[in-house]
Amino acid sequence: MRNPLVLRTLLKPFDGAGRAAAFLTAGALVQVAALLVLAVPWLNGGPTRALSVVVAVLVPLALLALASPVLTVVQGARFRGRLGVDIPRPVEVGGATRAERAKRWLRSPTAWRQVQYHLFVGPLIALAGTLTLLAWAAAAVAATVYIWIWALPVEVRVEDIGYTTHAAYVTVAGIAGLYGAAWLSRALARLDTRAALTRLGPSREELLRLRVAEVTESRAGVVDAADAERRRIERDLHDGAQQRLVSLAVNLGLAKATMKDLPEDARKVIDEAHREAKEAITELSNLVRGLHPAVLEDRGLDAALSGIAERAPLPVRLKVDLASRPAPTVEAVAYFVVSEALANVVKHAQASRADVTVERFGGILLVVVSDDGVGGADPSGGTGLAGLAKRVASVDGTFSISSPTGGPTVVTVELPCAP
């Protein structure tokens, strides 16, 4: 059904006004119930002695503060149900026992922001809301004054009311009042919403803290997932391609060893294939070794690093001093750091030797990889160092590199690890 344009324009100010009025009505009811608690000691004339007056004020206040989470939930339901506005839940206080939780709650700024709403803002708006509801009623009566004149018998009617100019004025005032009440209802609903969002929901600071906690958690999840993925790839290659290649090389080796009477050409081909297969094994092994070796999980960083240091085609001195094992994620990152840094040394440094030290100082795992090469390494240039820095940052570690032209290059990585 489509209203004619004129009617729609006339009725537009009333859009949502009904919802707002219903919302204000619900608010007034909630507030009356809440404030009744405060009024209990005063119902029978109230206490007279100073001390009991203080008690009569403080006890209901404390009760209100303690009960404010419940009131907040009720208000949240009102906002959601009547206006469709979602008030985010405030940050919960932790605590093992009920008493501890109550204590922490009463000390939290959240509690007092909520009490502010339930005690001052809420009641004021509820009062204004009640007046607005009365204004609705009065305006409705005034606007329909002609109907009253028509419907009511003359005997019960107020004397001077009749089909007069006066009644026309009343009608106009009533219609204006309806527009005013609609505007007021929506304005109050907006005001209430704003007050509730700032006082019943989490504060900006809390929201940020919450967000940071969420982001930290999800980042840790991503880092763990990437580690798990590396392990899976390592496992797949170990069980698949690596075994196949070894088996191929063994078969070629067997052919070489047992078929002595082959023609020279055939022997040459087998020799070549055998050599290639062994080279492929070495290349693949070096690649897979950089991923996430089983020994890292099994025996820790110290044990895993000797394999990678040994594989480097230059002499590496390894010094690992760890009293206990760091977290698996930290171990994996430290392993990756050494693996990547050594790969960089081999590729770019033209070094004659490298030194790797891994030590723990309290809550810090310090990894230093240095070489006596030509220096000039640029972390913004090569993808190797950039990837290394990113992986270190993913666990809140710090990465620094000193590589003056002419060397030496020192890569220093600090990783946080609980002592």
Next chain:
Amino acid sequence: MRAVIAEDSVLLRIGLVRVLETAGFDVVAEVGDAEAVLTAVEEHRPGLVVLDVRMPPGFTDEGVRAALVIRKQWPDTAVLLLSQYVEERYAADLLSGDTRGVGYLLKERVADVEEFIDALRRVASGGTALDPQVVSQLLLRRHSDPLDRLTPREREVLELMAGGRSNAGIAAALFVSESAVAKHINSILSKLDLPKADADHRRVLAVLRFLGVG
């Protein structure tokens, strides 16, 4: 001599059986995990067990643990571990007791069939076969002066010597004469203050002890 093979990759198991049979071993059982190998050893009492390090169910060091059990319960059984990667920690575990009849080699060494057969026979007859990579991993950790005094060639000889090879074996691997090897070995032993020993095995023991295992 009877031999048992424990290797979870079927492809490689077939290759290993062929190599062992070529070498004249009688393969009495092939199994795919660490528990089955103990049962097989119990049942067949082989002279040699060839084990993969990474096997079901955990895929970490099951082979090493099984090897330690075998060495403890059946000390006369020689054990040769094979692995995609060699780890000095596993070598240290393996060599912590008796170093006789122990081998620890990279899987890819099997492809050099003749050399691998040498290693098999050496281990089966009570010798030692350590992968050069294990020995160089052990050398990484030693920062003592005597090691720094070794020439690169002497380091190579030391790695092969620690791996359990005889003078002839070292000479063949480095393409030099046996007398040259003997000269290098004398020089190494005196630089490292190790007792001169004629028997290959006692020499291996001394070197391994110097490297901090065995």
